[in-house]
Amino acid sequence: MFKSFTLWKRRSFKKLLSKPGERLTIYTRKNPDSDSLASSLALKRIVEHYNMDASIYYTGTIQNKTLTNVLGDDIINIPALSQSQDGIALVDLLPTELIEEKLNPTIVIGHTLGDKEGIRCAYQDIRTTGTTSSIMIEYLKKLGVAIDNRLATLLFFAIRDKTRALITNLTLPDLESYWFIHRYVDMELLGSLEHPSARLETFEDLSRAINNKTIKGASLFTTVGYVKDSGTIPKVCKYMLDIEGISTALVLAVNTTSIHIYAESKNLELNMKNVLRKAFGEWGEVTGGPFHASISIPLGVFGVVANVEKAKQLLLKSISDSISSQYFYVLGAE
Template sequence: MHRMFKGFNFWKQRAFKNLLSQPGNRLTIYTRNNPDPDSLASSLALKRIAEHYNLEVAVYYTGAIQNRTLANVLGDDVMNAPQISSSRNCTAFVDLLPTELTGEKINPTIVIGHTLGNKEGIHCAYQDIRTTETTSSIMTEYLKKLGVAIDKRLATLLLFAIRDKTRTLIANFTLHDLESYWFIHKYADMELLNSLEHPSARIDTFEDLSRAIANKIMKGASLFTTVGYVKDPGTIPRVCKYMLDIEGISTALVLAINATKIYVYAESKNMELNMKNVLKKAFGEWGEVTGGPLHANTSIPLGVFGIAASAESAKPLLLKSISDSISSRYFYVLEAE
């Protein structure tokens, strides 16, 4: 039976090390769909810890990494998978709860993450699920207490994740996040951190920005826009940040479409709103919502619309239909909030 311990204390450390020290073990790590910096940095931290105990490790994510600079920095340390599937290996979920998955029921060996939701019904050999704002803070404590070497790249990724989730310790942070921030920052590469936080803009971003400005709809301090059909939806978080720079706008949602999916990204400067909750209420029945209180995203299968999307003549009508549906749900939920 799983025993609950407070923090990563002696007993929890012993249970964790015993699990990783089993001979011949191989660890498969899964993180959430369309992972944010926190999901990726904390997964990489667990990978580093497992390698410290001489395990073979593979890290997988589903969906897409929206920050191209972050994806390049991670390189082959994380790999894309079409879906999360059960494995004969020791399996870990990082920043991902089994209860969040739809379809096949998978019981991982290890679950590490943060949540304010229901943890009932999670069965695994080891779990550490807390109400801290970032999973990276949890993994920083693991690195520190287990005495695992922290290189500059890992430290920078963890610091970037904590800064990203808490707006550089301005909002939604806990004492644990603060302690982890000050511990890890002395190892970080500030030049790399600056590159992650201020990635160079590609020409695609400015083209999408132009369409976003032309298509914007504003209601009070809230904005909705679409960039239309794109080859790479990874530009829309940057476009959304530009939308928030418009005078009087505190909340923005950007929509993009490709051949198979509808991509939605939303961000807010309004501390009274929780954008993850907003998107869940508006689109949770259509697709998994990831992110946090300040910014969140979801991808929605195009479904039967995908057939119409293949015909050029039908694309404008399809885009209008999707935009009207997404915007009406978005503004309705915001008004209710």
């Protein structure tokens, strides 16, 4: 049974936002997707409704550049999360997911199917919905906060994006929120979000990915080699999934400091976050969810080699062989 934004919870929540002169720092997950960003913006609008200032911060990169342009100054990129003198709200991000950062949040709002025991904060709303956006739509509705077209479109797109256009991972609260918010949507803006323009680098990386692909059954592994911007690999991965007979794909990229891995699957029996954790969890933090996940692994001392032209290809082959063998091994076990 799903929790709801009850009268008691509304009173508790509004009490935290009724402190004149205070600010709220909103942190969303690393490499935030549309759901993380839309729900963070919704919380920012609610906080401002109660005359408090709020700022949204994220780490990593946003894959959909149209999202970045639409959000504009409402979001700020930072190198790392840190404790703030202001109150901290974690949106679509649980304290249990933070390994290196030690934060003391005031508010935690998100959705999860995993362990949420041991979370300590003044206010928390953690549900087993498919999206955090559906939770925030209920907040907007029950608190009577004005919903502009831009916010509505972002929330609407987030539910569509996270549930693959209402096909998978959909819960009743998501469907109810989707129906409520659709009346405010800007259809032209929605079209831009659903069909973002592709950069030239994406097609160059796609060409390398096609040439380097290895296929075993319905699973594909490929590398785009050395890149300046790893932000293209999620889109390359989606193209790989369009290949006939492919249901799961992993794309690898390397820069001078890190190995970047992104994996996605159409196979509902697989949980890609668990797959990457089993394969590479000892090497770094896995982010994402059941259908797509990513991890960045520091190159360490090999970063020096990555700057030496003669050794680059040998290093890339060693990395690719290691990653692909571990990936296919775990998929076989799954």
